[in-house]
Amino acid sequence: MDAVDPASPPSRLRAAFCCPSFFPVPGSYMTPPVSVVVDPVRKSLLWLVAVGFFMQTLDATIINTALPAMAAGLGESPLRMQSVVVAYSLTMAMLIPASGWIADRFGTRRIFFSAIVLFVLGSVACALSHGLGQLVAARVVQGLGGALLLPVGRLALLRTVPRTEFLQAMSFVAIPGLIGPLLGPTLGGWLVQYASWHWIFLINVPVGVLGCIATLRFMPDLRGAALQRFDxxxxxxxxxxxxxxxxxxxxxxxxxxxxxxxxxxxxxxxxxxxxxxxxxxxxxxxLFSPVLFKVPTLSIGLLGNLFSRLGSGCMPFLLPLLLQVSMGYSPLHAGLMMLPIALAGMTMKRFTTPLITHFGYRRVLVVNTALVGLAMGLFGFAGPTQPLALHIVLLLFFGAVNSLQFTAMNTVTLRDLDGGMASSGNSLLSMVQMLAMSLGVAAASSVLGGYTGLFGSDGPLDTLHAFQATFATMGLITLASALIFWHLPPEARAVQPAQPEVSGQG
Structure with missing residues (x-):
């Protein structure tokens, strides 16, 4: 998919940064970027790619808190808004296999510019939507743009930044990817409460316009040296x-x-x-060769990612709904309640490498998968009469184990890939992650719909019981995925990395 650049870093780094998602070995997640002297044009390119990453990660999280208000404005039930989330993540999953070929064929400047335009047009269309069908269609357009922002930006950096400065450059670009999920739910709740849900999409317009101008000025027009025929x-x-x-x-x-x-x-x-x-x-x-599945850690990691995220991937969707629909939280309050998850996740990153180095991937993933399922199941006991401190402790617990889960799953999947398999395997992992997130939200909505029919939806107490049963069910699904990780080689352990962690997906 991605053409080989003789001047690029080793194949593992090239694969990591050219593909639509990067999940390297953990250990330096919170390492600040080293100061590097760069020329003004290259510095502007760094800011351009960083802002594109921020737009993508912010939009992926800002909408969850606004779903009840959007449902009220569109005349829909808040429990039937999952298609707004599914459409975006599914579109991104569909475009990932083609993203590298598209960038090599049409050039990084044209595709990055087109991605921003699609993202902004989709955002405007979302804000102007008068029905759920229109909103879902607009989210598809938005997803088409968002799916290309990060991989094309990373490809441009890979082919323009000197090898000695490459890791520091990607450390700088990674920072907005951490800020977006941290800021998104709270900003979404604030905009809904003090303006309207339309503004969660309209705020993308001025940023997008500036991004288009900066792209024409600073983004190099790079193409693949040897383009293969697209499958x-x-x-x-x-x-x-x-x-x-x-x-x-x-x-x-x-x-x-x-x-x-x-x-x-x-x-x-x-x-x-x-x-x-x-x-x-x-x-x-x-696109993806079956030979990849001859690598045990890759095949087990992919299947574990799919089934584990099928359960835990629904949490950013379910939690804001639970807090607003059944527990009476305001949009802003619900958004603020997502902060403990993000903060605990960022803090947990520094402990990931020592844990995996000491205990090994198999033991960590089997035990931690069970803990993620347990944390999800504990939300089945949450209620409006419980102390706020108890809810915060539960959110911190889930954020910590979920962060460890994502990092361990992602790194064990790619640890044994070398040479030409690294790029294809990393792209396949990215596609599986986005697909699992889409399927997880769809599955949780189906389960929630079934329990709503069982308990009724006449009042907050009825929907609370439906949510509690849904959390327990999705927690059991996550728990079952621990059986997959049991087949990992017991000797597989983390190695100290020489690269930063850059990911908007956990």
Whole structure:
């Protein structure tokens, strides 16, 4: 997918930063960037890529707190707004396999500029939406732009920043990726409470306009040296499979599909994914080669990521809904309640490498997966009469174990990839993560819809019971994924890294 640049850093670094998501070995997450003397144009490029990363991570988290207000404005139930989240993450998952080829084919300047334009147009369309269908369609456009911002920006830095300054440059770019999820829920709640939900999208417009101007001035127009033919057939199989499976899960709660329709979508989805792997086994240069799955840590890590995030990926969606719909929190208060998760997650990063080095990946992931499931299940006992301090402690606990889970899963998946497999494996991991987030929200919404039908939705107490049962169910799903990590090699341990942690996905 990505052309090899002879002047670029070693293949593992090239793969990490060219692909749509980077999840290196933990250990220097909070390391401040080293001061580097750079020329003004390159410094401007660093700021441009950093702002693009910030826009993407902020938008991925700002909307969750605003869902109840958006539902009220659109005349929908707040418990049926999951498609707004699913559309964005599913679109990003679909575009990831093609992102490297698109940048190499059309050039980094044109694609980065187009990504910002799509993101801004999608944001404006979201703000102008008068119905749920219009909003979902606008989120798809927004997702098309957001999916390209970070990978294209990293590719431009990889091919312009000298090797001696590359890690420091990426440390600088990583900072907005940490600030976005920290600021997003609170900013979303504040805008909803003191303005309107439309402003969570309109704030992207001035930033996007400045980004377009800066792109034309500072973004270099780089292309791949040796462009391979794009595997359009394989991409179609993958896209159809992901969309069908996601729509099948979403259809239970949102589309009102009966069992027959859901079953047909599921069959089409899994048949398309199977067709892809049969196709990839015969094609000389597929998007993702089946040879990747001969690496045990990669195959176990990918499956663990999929099933673990299927449970825990719904938490940013469920928690703000629980706090506002069933516990009477204001949007701002609900947003502020998400801060303990982010702060605990950032603090936990510094302890990740020592834990994995001492205990090994298998023991850490098996035990910690169980703790993540337990933390999710404990929200099944949450209620409005409990002390605020108890809720904060529970949020801190979940944030810490969830952060450790993401870092350990991501790094064990890529630790044994070398040479040409590194780029493809990292891109496959990114796609699986976004797909799992989409499926997790869709699955949680289906479960919540089922329990709402069982307990009723006449008042906050009825919906509280439905939420409590949903948290318990999704916690059990997460707990089950610990069985996958049990198959990791017991000798696999962390090694001290020489690269920063840069990720907006945990």
């Amino acid at each position: 359009a057939t394989g991409y179609a199989f993958l896209a159809l499979g992901m969309v069908s499976v996601s729509l099948a899960l979403d259809g239970v709660a949102e589309l009102g599909l009966r069992q027959g329709g859901v079953f047909v979508l599921m069959v089409f989805g899994f048949a398309s994914l199977t067709a892809y792997w049969l196709h990839a086994g015969r094609k000389p240069a597929p």
